[in-house]
Amino acid sequence: MISGRLRFDTSHATEFVDLTERIGDEVQKAGLRTGRIHLQSLHTTLGLAINENEPLLLRDFQHLLERLAPGDAGYEHDDFTRRFEVAVDEPVNGHAHCRQLLLTGFVTLLVEEGRLVMGRWQSVFAVELDGPRHRQLAMQLDGDFSPSHRVGKSASRSKAGWGDTTAELVEMEITRQLMTDPDPVALPMRRLMEAGGKRLRPKLVQLTSRIGPTQEPQRAASLAAAVELLHNATLIHDDYVDESTHRRGRPTVAAAEGAERAIAVGDYYFAKATRLIAELGNASVATTMAEALEAICASQIDDVAQRGAFPGDHDSYMRVVRGKTAALFAAACVSGALLSDAPADVIEALRRYGELLGIAFQMADDMVDFSPDSGKPIGLDIRQRALSLPLIYAAEDRSVGPEVRTLLAGSLGDNEVDRVAELVTASDALRRVGDEARGLVEQAVREIEAVELDGLRPTLVGLARSAVDRTA
Amino acid sequence: MSVLALDRELERLEGLWADGLSDSYRSYLEAVAGHGPAAEPKLALAAALIEVGLRLQGLGGRAAPPPTLLMGDLCLARASRLLADAAGQSLQVAFAQAIETLAAAAASGQQARPVRELLVHAFAAGR
Numbered sequence: 147m148i149s150g151r152l153r154f155d156t157s158h159a160t161e162f163v164d165l166t167e168r169i170g171d172e173v174q175k176a177g178l179r180t181g182r183i184h185l186q187s188l189h190t191t192l193g194l195a196i197n198e199n200e201p202l203l204l205r206d207f208q209h210l211l212e213r214l215a216p217g218d219a220g221y222e223h224d225d226f227t228r229r230f231e232v233a234v235d236e237p238v239n240g241h242a243h244c245r246q247l248l249l250t251g252f253v254t255l256l257v258e259e260g261r262l263v264m265g266r267w268q269s270v271f272a273v274e275l276d277g278p279r280h281r282q283l284a285m286q287l288d289g290d291f292s293p294s295h296r297v298g299k300s301a302s303r304s305k306a307g308w309g310d311t312t313a314e315l316v317e318m319e320i321t322r323q324l325m326t327d328p329d330p331v332a333l334p335m336r337r338l339m340e341a342g343g344k345r346l347r348p349k350l351v352q353l354t355s356r357i358g359p360t361q362e363p364q365r366a367a368s369l370a371a372a373v374e375l376l377h378n379a380t381l382i383h384d385d386y387v388d389e390s391t392h393r394r395g396r397p398t399v400a401a402a403e404g405a406e407r408a409i410a411v412g413d414y415y416f417a418k419a420t421r422l423i424a425e426l427g428n429a430s431v432a433t434t435m436a437e438a439l440e441a442i443c444a445s446q447i448d449d450v451a452q453r454g455a456f457p458g459d460h461d462s463y464m465r466v467v468r469g470k471t472a473a474l475f476a477a478a479c480v481s482g483a484l485l486s487d488a489p490a491d492v493i494e495a496l497r498r499y500g501e502l503l504g505i506a507f508q509m510a511d512d513m514v515d516f517s518p519d520s521g522k523p524i525g526l527d528i529r530q531r532a533l534s535l536p537l538i539y540a541a542e543d544r545s546v547g548p549e550v551r552t553l554l555a556g557s558l559g560d561n562e563v564d565r566v567a568e569l570v571t572a573s574d575a576l577r578r579v580g581d582e583a584r585g586l587v588e589q590a591v592r593e594i595e596a597v598e599l600d601g602l603r604p605t606l607v608g609l610a611r612s613a614v615d616r617t618a
Numbered sequence: 619m620s621v622l623a624l625d626r627e628l629e630r631l632e633g634l635w636a637d638g639l640s641d642s643y644r645s646y647l648e649a650v651a652g653h654g655p656a657a658e659p660k661l662a663l664a665a666a667l668i669e670v671g672l673r674l675q676g677l678g679g680r681a682a683p684p685p686t687l688l689m690g691d692l693c694l695a696r697a698s699r700l701l702a703d704a705a706g707q708s709l710q711v712a713f714a715q716a717i718e719t720l721a722a723a724a725a726s727g728q729q730a731r732p733v734r735e736l737l738v739h740a741f742a743a744g745r
Contacts, residue, residue, distance in 0.1 A: 442695070446688050447630070
């Protein structure tokens with residue numbers, strides 16, 4: 147059983163909102179193959195109906211409702227002098243309640259072969275009777291879910307199409323998990339995860355889970371989803387700590403919903419991710435992930451502590467990045483391999499690969515802050531005084547270093563940030579960081595040269611190289 | 619667990635011991651009885667770290683300032699690792715569910731049961 151909410155806004159007092167396509171999407175996202183989707187209006191002035199989406203007919207329906215319960219007929223419900231506990235914004239809407247009585251508040255739709263069972267002319271409407279408003283329907287899906295949720299041994303053994311299928315599997319698992327959570331935590335997390343993200347960590351889990359003799363795609367997808375949820379939970383707390391207003395082009399949870407909510411959402415998904423990992427019943431995986439989380443939290447404290455000495459130096463940068471970014475990359479590689487019962491030497495090689503890749507990834511991320519193609523305002527790291535290797539190198543540079551250090555020591559307004567970004571770009575810093583990141587990737591590639599990876603080496607090599615050759 | 623071993627588990631969190639963590643730790647020793655001499659201190663410390671960590675973060679109340687939040691995060695992460703080391707699957711799940719319950723209530727602005735009550739219940743459920 148999967149449950150969730152379907153939300154939408156209406157724009158007229160009376161309106162027929164065709165939800166057929168969105169409901170079909172929900173069925174697909176949840177992977178429901180055969181079963182039912184139940185929808186229930188959560189409002190007393192919003193009805194549900196199944197009928198034909200023909201504009202003139204919809205006007206006929208509207209006129210019928212108006213005739214049966216006219217807006218000006220005079221309703222006792224609208225006599226506020228006779229009612230108790232009337233809200234200050236209570237609308238005059240007796241007619242809307244009466245019209246809702248003529249409709250239904252719930253529908254059940256059958257699903258076969260992953261599609262809604264609908265007649266040729268049938269559409270599912272939410273009928274707004276007192277709009278415009280923000281509305282929601284409660285939704286439950288039950289039945290047999292997609293075979294890709296239970297990929298059999300033979301399918302799991304097939305190399306062909308692995309990438310697409312497994313990527314879908316993890317997305318479906320993430321969607322499924324988010325649909326089961328209470329709205330106050332699920333909605334902010336859903337917004338964050340729907341805004342994008344490279345999903346590198348779950349990819350690493352899924353790839354490495356194919357290396358050993360035990361291959362269970364569904365368990366790997368659960369672990370991959372947990373790793374991604376854990377990663378996003380840490381981002382939510384980070385954004386509050388860094389006072390970031392935007393992430394992936396959208397307001398951060400802290401900015402949109404306040405620090406209190408951000409802390410609660412981060413905690414919820416930290417706990418949920420650790421539960422999903424525990425439910426796998428693999429003690430080594432649970433320990434690996436818990437150690438990574440501990441390393442992330444400890445390095446976050448170091449990161450904040452070092453801001454007094456901003457921009458810091460190479461050694462302190464590496465110390466923080468090993469914990470803050472590389473630990474989870476390494477844990478993703480190790481835990482996937484552990485799940486597949488890969489040999490110890492392979493697991494150790496993958497740990498080193500993941501750690502080096504994580505450091506290189508962070509360096510590439512630092513460079514993106516100076517890229518005009520990133521889609522983000524240039525110099526965000528400078529403004530937030532975030533740890534950044536290009537800044538460290540620019541501050542050490544013989545020609546631009548003194549000016550960079552002077553600017554960073556003062557308050558950072560728009561002009562100062564622009565000037566620092568200009569100096570970093572003009573210096574050798576970005577080339578040095580790029581070379582160092584690529585060097586680390588080649589080192590990571592060498593780490594997995596000597597071990598048996600069941601044909602996955604080219605994929606892991608490609609993934610590592612693409613992680614640093616990017617501008618966004 | 620020897621004093622030395624407990625010290626190791628308190629690395630970077632030493633200041634909290636005198637600031638309520640030791641009292642909280644002692645309060646869980648009874649609840650962990652029966653989990654075995656090696657596991658009991660780790661489990662009691664894990665529960666105490668969760669209790670103190672959530673309090674530091676200000677979960678369900680006013681948000682902690684960033685450095686304090688990070689300290690709370692580290693408490694939760696350390697607790698998670700101690701549980702992974704010393705607890706069985708059902709206890710790990712029960713603890714995670716307790717935090718999920720508290721966080722969901724906090725996000726909804728609802729009053730939750732006291733942390734200690736939930737964690738003691740988790741010990742019983744995860745036995």
